[in-house]
Amino acid sequence: MNKFILKNGSGSLCCKGCGKQDNKLNTYDWLADIPGNAETEDMVEVQFKNTRKGYYKNSNRIRLEKGDIVAVEASPGHDIGTVTLTGRLVPLQMRKANIKPDAEIRRIYRKAKAVDMEKYHEAKSREHDTMIRSRQIALQLGLQMKIGDVEYQGDGNKAIFYYIADERVDFRQLIKVLAEVFRVRIEMKQIGARQEAGRIGGIGPCGRELCCATWITNFVSVSTSAARYQDISLNPQKLAGQCAKLKCCLNYEVDAYVECLKRLPSKEITLETADSTYYYFKADILAGTVTYSTDKNFLANEVTLTARQAFEIINMNKQGEKPEKLTAEDITKHTKPRDLLEQESVTRFDKNKKKKKKKGGSTPAQNAKSNGGNKPNTSTTETKNTAPTGKKQKAKSERTDSKNEEPQATAQQGEGKQLPAGPIKQPQKKLPTVTAQSNMPATADSTVPNRPAANENKPRNNRNRNNNRRPKNKPTDNGETTAING
Template sequence: MEFKLHNGSGGLCCKSCGRQDKQLNTYDWLADIPGNANESELVEVQFKNTRKGYFRNSNKIPLEKGDIVAVEATPGHDIGVVTLTGRLVPLQMKKTNIKSEADIKRIYRKAKPVDMEKYNEAKAREHSTMIRSRQIALDLDLNMKIGDVEYQGDGNKAIFYYIADERVDFRQLIKVLADAFHVRIEMKQIGARQEAGRIGGIGPCGRELCCATWMTSFVSVSTSAARFQDISLNPQKLAGQCAKLKCCLNYEVDCYVEAQKRLPSREITLETKDGEFFFFKADILSNLITYSSDKNIPANLVTISGRRAFEVIGLNRRGIKPDSLTEENHRSEPKKPVDLLEQESLTRFDRNRKGKGGGDGNGGENSNNNRNRKKKKSGNGRPQQSAPQANSQREQSWQDRQPRQKQDRQAPKQGDQQQGERQQKNNNNRRPPRNNKPKPQGERPAQNDKPTQE
């Protein structure tokens, strides 16, 4: 069976991507599987800002991502956008700790033009309602701040989001608001981090706020996270736009706690023959500690590794005092700086080239210099000639040699004739080889032979 993607391009499915609402956006990686929408009758519907809900499609309405639907509310109905269907909806409900399906309300229908008109009218009143409600809360001397107002789709209900440090008695406020706006009032308290996420902004790192992009659950941040990372406790630098400690302090604290275990305690002093050394500062991730000979001010600072510090502590416990904190065997060589832009250099291939020019980028120049030196040594004090002059002289000498070589081949030299005559005379003057054959018995000795004495 052949499956064809909805976009027809063979890439990612267009139905998988929903509204780009930052942390509320869910990628449906099962959207291109046939029959996925019919696997579950539960549907995820998104409303204004960070409000989501799960509803039951009991009427079997064919729904897809992006459809605007009218859902059940108390009282009346609400208007939302479908953001997820199929098998992933029960998993998302389990993630948000929604266990009882009995309280799940149902979807009425797809939104009609009449529903959209009421919805747009209600949304148009939200900003003016928020400004007026702030003034009413100020007149009642309530220590609270109303951050946002959200009207229901049919305009019969309004949700007021507020921030307060302490518990607020807003019973009188609800009565005044109901008389002023003639709607049902619901008060919902949010935290400072959630308000910053709803407003958005740019952090000191240059990126958009984490609470406004991907964070859905906020964990409390304490100053101990800054102490573990050796960050100065400056409230102006540690606080975010919500006036609370930055959420990013919790990102690397576990790594620092794990690296801190490889360093000795800061209360331990190291004893050497030169004197005592006290803890001054530590580079936790590099596993380096700096000690000072004075407890109050930095004096005679010495930086050693955590391993060397444990060795000195072990020697001190046995009553041994080393000559110094840093020994020859334990001195770390300075690290060479790494050129991060070397990979973008245009001459990086010339450095590794192996040929006449050598292995480095200056190989061609070095080889030319070596040739010039050889010429100087073999020249015997003669003036050096340029390359074109030397080549022309070589060609001329080669042409002059050619007729001489032909004559030498045709006529032998006079010296060769004399050498041949001498060789012939020497051959004539040579003594003949002796005859070493045995003489036959009974023969008389030759005249030249001496008689043997008997």
Template sequence: MEFKLHNGSGGLCCKSCGRQDKQLNTYDWLADIPGNAEESDMVEVQFKNTRKGYFRNSNKIPLEKGDIVAVEATPGHDIGVVTLTGRLVPLQMKKANIKSEADIKRIYRKAKPVDMDKYNEAKSREHSTMIRARQIALNLNLDMKIGDVEYQGDGNKAIFYYIADERVDFRQLIKVLADAFRVRIEMKQIGARQEAGRIGGIGPCGRELCCATWMTSFVSVSTSAARYQDISLNPQKLAGQCAKLKCCLNYEVDCYVEAQKRLPSKEIELETKDGSFFFFKADILSNQITYSTDKHIPANLITISGRRAFEIIGLNKRGIKPDSLIEETHRTEPKKPVDLLEQESLTRFDRNRKGRNGGERNGGNGNENNNRNKKKKKSGNRPQGGEQPAAIQANNQGEQQPKQREQRQGERPQRNNNRRPPRNNKPKPQGDRPTPNDKPAQE
């Protein structure tokens, strides 16, 4: 089965992914290439939990990712799931450091219903076997913890995974377990991190444990990783569910080590005319250091950059004491914080509209009116084709202005500048009313 992409760039093969543990997942990016499975007779098979094996397909059985097969084991046979075929299997074997091909066993056949019945019956006994084995180890006063039990596919062998801080003599335990369960016993020691990865869980970050999802190799974690990052050495916060230091302490330690090289030593004192300053704390990633005038308590705290601290150290070596820790040029008002979510606001476009329409609402003082006035000024000053220069036009305009004014005054109707007489309360005589041009009688 193949899923075709709509852009026509190729196909997405569903055989590349399969049902398997996340730690052991291998994406077969060559699965959709014709003839890939016949390139190599080696096959990768996964069993319960974090156990993988490589087997030879000597019978040339057509296998695909996800097929359940019966493979050779000592003694009997085991049941597993095919997780990888083709050209990538030799590369995975090289990564797992498997060199001798003499120890590589072969695949018998695809699993039959009879094989699956035996397999399911053996798996159903694993939990009860683990509980009883823990009680037997406790009765023998052994300082160990049995974390998991895995039965072989045919039920003839059981693998006991245990955790112990010191060397344990479990020869007597093997005899008691063999008599109790009537199977062949194999003991495998694992660490606390491997046990947490097998059990799984949710970390304090809210995500599934790294050891249960993608981590395959566990690097030792020391308290120096917490010291480099200025993390308080609180065992309750630094320890994970495995009671060991969290693996995520190693994720950013290299970045902190590089950033700490740009900071001066904590033991160096800064001498100024105001007094001596001692190291109080540092923000490693932002390259900021806080100094105090007292060596034991925070007093008169001043925060400067690492570059400024190195400048003062250089001046002190030459016997010069600066006036203060802070530079004069850097004594500016702190910048206002920038709202990074402002660009996602739904009303970010309304502010510009208010500024544009504000001129009409506020009596014509808005941006639109100003822009119109500017356009008019620019258009009035631009010389057009066939016109005279600007200086000659200015003189001609000065001569034409008084003529235009006279013409306008002649066209306008003349106003009567005489004032109206004051109103009298006496009744007016009836008759013809005086015209506006008639002048009142002078007394």
């Protein structure tokens, strides 16, 4: 196995907690990656065939990890098993298995060698034939028992026979016959139908592995009252598992259903109204609703009430009052369920992006949609770039004559337009200005003070530039000179 060293040098990536082993009664070692965890405890959990497990002492201080095959002490000889748990979780599992501290604990000999594995595979190859032969012998002796499984010890000196029986069976004669036929030491162990299903394994109707084969160690009796509390149809074919007994999962949610049933009215109580009597028909326990009918045997004039409404009518009947009729509240309004798979969607962030785009502004494609799918209107932009004609052109040319070159340059620079090359000449002194009255009527364009000209993008005419150059001093009728700026 390759060792992956972390970049920060703190350790290595390890998968000891989920190493190779059988899924039956698997215990995830979440402390396996902690340095020195395996050396803190001498006890080791070892798993054998199917669900048989044992706890042994590592007295020789062998470095063991999850998945190692070891040879452990047995009577007589030795057995071969797989290490499934080491470290600090082993005492907790021993306490869970009700192993007393003063119990006799055997030890681990060594890691399995090639010779040990040859004997182990030879013994395992005889298990199926031994089980078939032992069933025939039990049938010949007239014993009311079923031999479900046979397990040979690792060295082949002992065989364990697992059997199922409803009553007590005297198998002393059976042991003598089996010892003479197979030439091994015989051990008989009685198990229940649930334990047999756990040893064999399988897939349940839920689509997962059987609970008795994966994690259940203590089996609790299951009764039909668990199905009645949950309002499940008493169909033996649906309630029975692969062991032909009631399913263990019927006990998982019984407590929750019992608590919900306390909040519902009793089945024997009837509701009296002015026109008829309503009887209990069915109930949705988790939703807290009860359905009533005017007939006991079949559904007629059904009315679904909440538990609060039902108790209100029951209290009215106790006081001698009867409502005119039963009216159900609108209980169909439920909140929209959350899609848990939506958080794994690749496009889960696209909705937020669309909302941000709407706040900032609309794109040309969105404007086309708002216009009914037509192309965006470009007539407004085209009219701005076209040169004015007629009276507007004449008015704008006079306005440009009355203005100085400096304000035009600053306005064009503010609008982000290109300026003519070269520095802009500014007057040295600001002289008082004289406003000239014009007899021309004011136009709409002249009233706007800072409105840019429509032909800003076009190069300026040199003739207009020469016209703007006027003498600084102009004689008047009185013989005085006045300064004119622009």
